[in-house]
Amino acid sequence: MTDCQHCHKPTKQADNPLCQHCREDYWQLIHQLGHTQLPTLRSIMLRQAHIGTPEHTPNRGNAPLPIDTRAQDLIEESEAWLAEQAGKIRAAYAGYDWRKAWFAIISNKHTILTMNTAADDYAALEHITRRNEQALTPEDELIILGTCPNCHSMLTGTPEAESATCPDCHSEWAAPAIKAARDERLWQVQITGTPSDAAKELKRYGLTISRNLISQWLKRGKLHATPTEHKRQYMFNLGELAALLDCHR
Numbered sequence: 001m002t003d004c005q006h007c008h009k010p011t012k013q014a015d016n017p018l019c020q021h022c023r024e025d026y027w028q029l030i031h032q033l034g035h036t037q038l039p040t041l042r043s044i045m046l047r048q049a050h051i052g053t054p055e056h057t058p059n060r061g062n063a064p065l066p067i068d069t070r071a072q073d074l075i076e077e078s079e080a081w082l083a084e085q086a087g088k089i090r091a092a093y094a095g096y097d098w099r100k101a102w103f104a105i106i107s108n109k110h111t112i113l114t115m116n117t118a119a120d121d122y123a124a125l126e127h128i129t130r131r132n133e134q135a136l137t138p139e140d141e142l143i144i145l146g147t148c149p150n151c152h153s154m155l156t157g158t159p160e161a162e163s164a165t166c167p168d169c170h171s172e173w174a175a176p177a178i179k180a181a182r183d184e185r186l187w188q189v190q191i192t193g194t195p196s197d198a199a200k201e202l203k204r205y206g207l208t209i210s211r212n213l214i215s216q217w218l219k220r221g222k223l224h225a226t227p228t229e230h231k232r233q234y235m236f237n238l239g240e241l242a243a244l245l246d247c248h249r
């Protein structure tokens, strides 16, 4: 028995760096990268390049839109990963374009999944696909996870995200710790508005609460929002709301 180099659980196949389970997950990421992520990122970039071409708007003096450099970065990183892996199968494959490189990888499944660098390659790919995934998630599905402890940029992600990568300094953080720090700081955030406004604000943080529940808490004196001179408008403390919601669940 040896340990899987990725999940560190014992595995029976001593000649294999990855356990059966990790090999399947790894393979799925490889498939996803070439099948959906890269084509989608490339079409986003092409569309933007097209919009940005000045010849197409001869009547207007508008400056072209900048191409999303973030998409370009993600594409370059993804393609570099594919080229590197393809090159490990056969040196000549490293010069392939991304699609051919991906096909070479897909048709050499056993080689890719069992090569001695598989654990590192898998970890690198996880990082790449997670960033791609985030870039391809529509903004209204993203929530504010918190703030990067390193550079204080805002970290966003899907509500289920287990980790967050900073868009600015590229450091990676565990989502639960980032969210806990965020909830601490919510005590310093006040908003003035109706219960519905407060509910909407909390939704940005992935905290789902109905305005009716907030109204009920106000009526029962559970929530200590300060009334304002305007009808139904209060000053809410988001930290208090989040804490009450936590007890309520």
Ligand SMILES: [Zn+2]
Pocket (backbone or CB within 6 Å): 004, 005, 006, 007, 008, 009, 018, 019, 020, 021, 022, 023
């Ligand atoms: Zn494993």
Ligand SMILES: [Zn+2]
Pocket (backbone or CB within 6 Å): 148, 149, 150, 151, 152, 153, 166, 167, 168, 169, 170, 171
């Ligand atoms: Zn950062």
